[in-house]
Amino acid sequence: MSSTAPHPIIDSHIHLFPTSELTSLSWYTPDHPLGSQHSLEEYRAAIAPTPDSKTPAPSVSGFIFVETDRNTNPSTKDFAGPLQEIAWLRRIVTGQPKPGEGHTADDARLCLGIVPFAPLPLGAEALKAYLAQAEEVAGPETWAKVKGFRYLLQDKENGTALGDGFVEGLKVLGEKGFVFEVGIDQHRRGRVQLEEVVEMIDRAHDGVAEDEKVVFVLNHLCKPDLTILNQTDPSFIAWRTAMFTLSKCRKTYIKLSGLFSELPDKLKERSAEDIFSAILPWLAVVVAAFGPARIMFGSDWPVCTVGVGKEDAWKKWHRVVDMVCDLAGLSEEDQAMLWAGTAREAYKLDG
Template identity: 40%
Template sequence: MPPTILDSHIHLWPSTATSPKDHAWMTPGLFLAKRHGVQDYTAATAAAPVRPAGFVYVETDRYLPCASLSVDAGDSVEETEAKLRAWARAPLEELAFLRRVVEGGAEEGDGAGEGDGEGIKGLVIWAPFQLGEGAFGVYLGMARGALGERAWGRVGGFRYLLQGRTAEEVRGVLGDGRFVGNVKTACEKGERRLAFDVGVDAHRDGVEVLEAVAALIEGVEEGVNFVLNHLCKPDLSSPTWPSLSRWQSCIGRLSSHPNVYMKLSGALNEFAPSATPATPESLLQTLRPYLDHVLQSFGAHRVLFGSDWPVCNVGGPKGEAGNWGFWVEVVERYLQERGLSEKDREWVWAKSAAAAYGIKEFR
């Protein structure tokens, strides 16, 4: 049985945000295009032997009308706010949704009731790191206002998705001095240092994207915690993935920095359609080379359990009521077979996430 679980990676959205105008990736008929609220997550975890003591919400890649925003040097703060409000309508609505849940004022369709917001122990929100320093600072102020002080106090990090981009595009984004400067501005908070979540796809976009991420981390140095999502998405369907050795080399390079963490998450979606192994034993047979390298590279104190709910239901073999518990069982079996002590298992299940995101409750 796992000890206390702090799920480091889940997504939520209300029934009012299930169309392409709210999430460009949420096309009509998509399996995920329905409400996923705290109450739905609670129902999905109910059948597992151990239920989570809390979770970290991760932003959901809300719709933007274009990749960036033009802000003139002579624009006033009010003019910049107006442009940002129109451009980032969907991300700001995401923050308003989170505020309602945290403050206990959920509306119909939010999938939450009184007290459900207490399960949110950390928030990883989106921010436009690609903008100039002035516009970025204005947006952070708007984000804080949209969240309210109670929810803003739970912000443990930020995410700007890099998956779906070529290696050249990723190098261009991360090599921009504005991007690096904004990461430092947002995350370097003294004692309450925040995290930057890294979402890349080494399988579909190439391992080169990891090399670009390593360069970003080396440029920022140690003022920010970096959290790598989903094992960086290797090709789990191919036992002879040609890029495996390069992936291992990149993971070793990234793990050499003490402020970098890795999530054990997202694996159920990295197989060919309908090809996810259906038993813990068969899944572990595929995952061991990856998990072994991650655990050896990062150590238990920088590895985080994450379910990637509800995205885990897309490829998971046990249905919406069983996939969360299935992944918990897989991770616990792996940690047990590798002989991790109870103390080290506590780190993987909760304390590493608490350290990465500054969540005092689980430290």
């Protein structure tokens, strides 16, 4: 059963962006549900204890920032948007906010790790040049927080992750000790994305020394379709098969995150208990396949708030994951891994 005293939490997946840089986001429109500032001021409010709550408040010791899909132009090697994001993160890490950006100097302690964008498809040499540029923009203190990179695959053409340049880029990340964050979408793109990730991992590790093999972190359970009604659906079977296949690689971790976005709209409005019951088959597969030593808690804030509510979403997802711990009968040690230890291990966090 879950402990009465809350475990310290590392939130392994959050996004942040200030009002001043909204137009650099590739998905931004003025009427987008996330089309306003979401910085640390708003995040702190989301994780704050609910007044008069009878349950112990979650104890968040820090977070991993994941890139927010800024505008890029790979054909011209124009990466001003992602580099601007790194510059903004530098102001967070070094405690030097600009007025109105939604964070204070004290917030620096919360940023435990950063996963920026990187142009993997361009190949090894172009990637190395980009990393050098990113390191210069970040400065030593912020660069020390950079633990990996993401190139969002969910909206890219089939085959992107299997290109020679992409695989070469993954090997560069492994050599340098960086993680690769895997963002795919089975719900909208089908089983082909699952199959490509399995092959991508095999190719990235082929012929590479064990200590230089890149670590993969799967975002949001690879976004399964949570609108289906039964476990005999081909979509569920394909996803389940992929989870067990991917789990065979010990350098692959998975985030228990992002599932609110895959729910039917009506279910998003229900209680954490109702949501837990509805998605239990998927949760059970992940626990069985990966085990708590390779599963990490992530909120996917603020994306998790869409259709759920700014005040309730983070706490509701925390409650769902707490019920996972109960159902699986996790020991105190295993719970400590799921809430923080796995993230600490996968991202090689200090302390």
